[in-house]
Amino acid sequence: MGMTFAEKLLSKKADLSHVKPGDVVIVEPDRVLSHDNAAAIIRLFKSIGVEKVWAPEKVVIVLDHAVPAPTDKHANNHKEIREFVAEQGIQYFYDVNSDGGVCHQVFCEEGFALPSHLILGSDSHTCTYGAFGVFATGIGRSEMAGVWALGQIWLRVPESIKIEVVGEFPKGVYAKDLILRIIGDLGADGADYKSVEFTGGAIRNMSISERMTLCNMVIEMGAKNGFIEPDAKTISYLQSIAKGRFEIIKPDEDASYEKVLTYELSELEPLVAKPHNVDNVSPVKDVAGLKIDQALIGTCTNGRLDDLEIAASILGGKKIAKGVRLIVIPASWRVYREALRRGIVETLVEAGAVIAPPGCGPCMGNHLGILAPGEVCISTANRNFKGRMGNPDSEIYLASPATVAASALKGVITDPREVL
Amino acid sequence: MIIKGRVWKYGDDINTDVIFPGKYTYTVLEPSEMAKHALEDLDPSFAKEARPGDIIVAGKNFGCGSSREQAATCLKALGIGAVVAKSFARIFYRNAINQGLLVIQCPELFEFVVNGEEIKIDVDKGEIHTLGGKVFRFSPLPEFVRRIIDDGGLIPHLRKRFKER
Ligand code: SF4
Numbered sequence: 001m002g003m004t005f006a007e008k009l010l011s012k013k014a015d016l017s018h019v020k021p022g023d024v025v026i027v028e029p030d031r032v033l034s035h036d037n038a039a040a041i042i043r044l045f046k047s048i049g050v051e052k053v054w055a056p057e058k059v060v061i062v063l064d065h066a067v068p069a070p071t072d073k074h075a076n077n078h079k080e081i082r083e084f085v086a087e088q089g090i091q092y093f094y095d096v097n098s099d100g101g102v103c104h105q106v107f108c109e110e111g112f113a114l115p116s117h118l119i120l121g122s123d124s125h126t127c128t129y130g131a132f133g134v135f136a137t138g139i140g141r142s143e144m145a146g147v148w149a150l151g152q153i154w155l156r157v158p159e160s161i162k163i164e165v166v167g168e169f170p171k172g173v174y175a176k177d178l179i180l181r182i183i184g185d186l187g188a189d190g191a192d193y194k195s196v197e198f199t200g201g202a203i204r205n206m207s208i209s210e211r212m213t214l215c216n217m218v219i220e221m222g223a224k225n226g227f228i229e230p231d232a233k234t235i236s237y238l239q240s241i242a243k244g245r246f247e248i249i250k251p252d253e254d255a256s257y258e259k260v261l262t263y264e265l266s267e268l269e270p271l272v273a274k275p276h277n278v279d280n281v282s283p284v285k286d287v288a289g290l291k292i293d294q295a296l297i298g299t300c301t302n303g304r305l306d307d308l309e310i311a312a313s314i315l316g317g318k319k320i321a322k323g324v325r326l327i328v329i330p331a332s333w334r335v336y337r338e339a340l341r342r343g344i345v346e347t348l349v350e351a352g353a354v355i356a357p358p359g360c361g362p363c364m365g366n367h368l369g370i371l372a373p374g375e376v377c378i379s380t381a382n383r384n385f386k387g388r389m390g391n392p393d394s395e396i397y398l399a400s401p402a403t404v405a406a407s408a409l410k411g412v413i414t415d416p417r418e419v420l
Numbered sequence: 421m422i423i424k425g426r427v428w429k430y431g432d433d434i435n436t437d438v439i440f441p442g443k444y445t446y447t448v449l450e451p452s453e454m455a456k457h458a459l460e461d462l463d464p465s466f467a468k469e470a471r472p473g474d475i476i477v478a479g480k481n482f483g484c485g486s487s488r489e490q491a492a493t494c495l496k497a498l499g500i501g502a503v504v505a506k507s508f509a510r511i512f513y514r515n516a517i518n519q520g521l522l523v524i525q526c527p528e529l530f531e532f533v534v535n536g537e538e539i540k541i542d543v544d545k546g547e548i549h550t551l552g553g554k555v556f557r558f559s560p561l562p563e564f565v566r567r568i569i570d571d572g573g574l575i576p577h578l579r580k581r582f583k584e585r
Contacts, residue, residue: 024562036446037445037446037488039446040449044575047575047579048575048578048579048582049579049582049583050582065445065446066446071447073446073447073449074446074447077446121487122487123486123487124485124486124487124511138487138511139487139511139514140487140488140489140492140511140514140515140518141489142489142515142518142519142573142574142575143514143515143518143574145574145575145578146518146574146575146578149578149582150578154564188432188433188481188484189432189433189480189481189484189507189509192481192507192508192509192510193510222481222484222509222510224510277433277435279433364437364442364443364445364486365441365442365443366442366443366446370443383435383437383485383486385435385437385438385485386437386438386461386462387437387438387441387442387443387460387461388437388442390441390442390443392438392441392460392461
């Protein structure tokens with residue numbers, strides 16, 4: 001019988017002719033990613049009693065979670081990382097400068113997310129790289145320290161779910177709405193431990209950025225990884241930037257899936273995930289009119305050029321509502337530069353947005369837009385958990401960049417179709 | 421190994437942001453300090469009143485969300501004896517093992533225990549005993565996982581392995 005993508009890739013990496021769900025394999029990753037938590041990993045790594053990381057050229061570190069450092073503790077973390085990087089000869093280090101940004105965005109833009117690669121990251125949204133046909137999954141700090149030392153990890157071969165997407169997006173509906181619909185339907189544990197393969201004509205029509213939005217959020221239904229088959233768009237994106245060789249690994253036609261689901265885009269409408277769980281999904285119209293205090297456009301989910309462009313197209317020549325703070329954080333400096341060149345930044349600033357430097361910002365409550373008790377924020381991020389943006393008594397609604405921009409314009413949660 | 425403790429009962433989808441708030445991830449660095457913030461945004465009494473050996477009993481998908489290992493570290497540092505859940509989120513499950521925190525999947529237990537009740541876990545036999553005399557079984561941990569837990573977590577386990585080389 002044929003194999004799914006996860007089965008095929010893991011069997012290849014483990015040098016086995018066949019594996020099945022539930023098997024445990026020992027594999028070596030092609031690349032590993034860490035961010036500010038590298039400081040903690042370094043301390044753990046040193047305590048193991050090993051001198052050198054197993055392969056410095058396979059280690060990528062991007063500072064993004066709190067940049068530039070907001071406190072002395074953060075600054076000290078960054079310093080420890082810089083020293084370690086120099087001492088170990090780690091060349092792929094992205095410091096606090098205008099080459100950086102959110103780790104997942106930088107990782108992809110720099111050509112590290114390559115089809116057929118196995119990538120581990122000490123961040124749960126490492127699954128984003130599935131958009132390029134990568135097997136990518138998140139692990140914890142100790143485990144990353146172990147990988148730095150040994151170059152090995154055990155992984156359980158996951159069951160797979162296939163999601164076929166067909167049709168075309170109606171006006172005002174985007175990849176974010178699709179993934180919210182899927183998470184709402186399957187639930188926060190609907191894909192626990194599983195590999196999720198997206199396929200179908202609508203996926204092939206999607207841009208790389210939209211594919212990244214989909215794969216970024218598979219962890220919100222518990223998935224181990226996401227997968228989209230690489231095509232001409234993937235190859236052309238990677239052509240001049242790929243840092244390494246790759247091949248294309250596709251699932252077999254006769255692979256067996258635990259579940260096969262089909263989504264028709266024309267049936268979708270703009271959605272939000274309501275506090276405090278990502279699977280608490282409803283149509284925007286059900287919460288329309290709810291007053292907001294802050295709107296955030298950014299993060300590894302929706303802080304790319306097309307996202308900022310949509311926001312600018314809604315806010316161009318207008319002003320955001322009085323009493324609302326709109327914070328825009330381009331996902332990377334590359335995105336920021338291009339948005340500057342195209343006048344998108346100017347349009348957003350004229351409309352009243354505050355632009356913060358590329359990085360995670362307030363997404364997980366570090367800095368640059370923490371909420372006060374009782375405040376409501378609508379955000380393009382991927383998580384709305386209680387306390388996520390730094391205050392347990394605030395509320396976070398997740399939505400597409402269009403819905404967030406429309407809401408900032410009106411001061412209340414707004415269906416973007418009203419303003420497009 | 422036998423674990424005996426009082427039950428702290430929580431529902432489904434307890435995520436890592438409420439187990440250990442993100443805002444502390446780069447500023448609270450010592451496990452003993454992490455312990456003081458365990459479950460802070462969900463149940464402020466937990467970190468103050470939990471005693472070593474106490475057992476968290478939860479619904480499905482415990483530990484979903486971020487990969488932050490402190491969600492397991494803070495529970496371990498507080499002395500939590502085990503987390504028994506209907507199911508676990510994948511990264512948390514690995515992190516717990518790597519921190520030497522016992523995680524047991526036993527979907528049946530949840531309905532039969534109340535908050536504060538004392539229960540007993542016999543890890544070797546794979547049994548959970550309630551006060552009322554009910555016995556629930558769970559699958560024993562794979563051998564290599566058990567070794568990591570017995571060594572006190574992945575880092576001490578690796579330290580041992582590298583010394584032996
Ligand atoms: S933007 Fe948010 S979700 Fe993405 S890596 Fe940063 S903190 Fe995590």
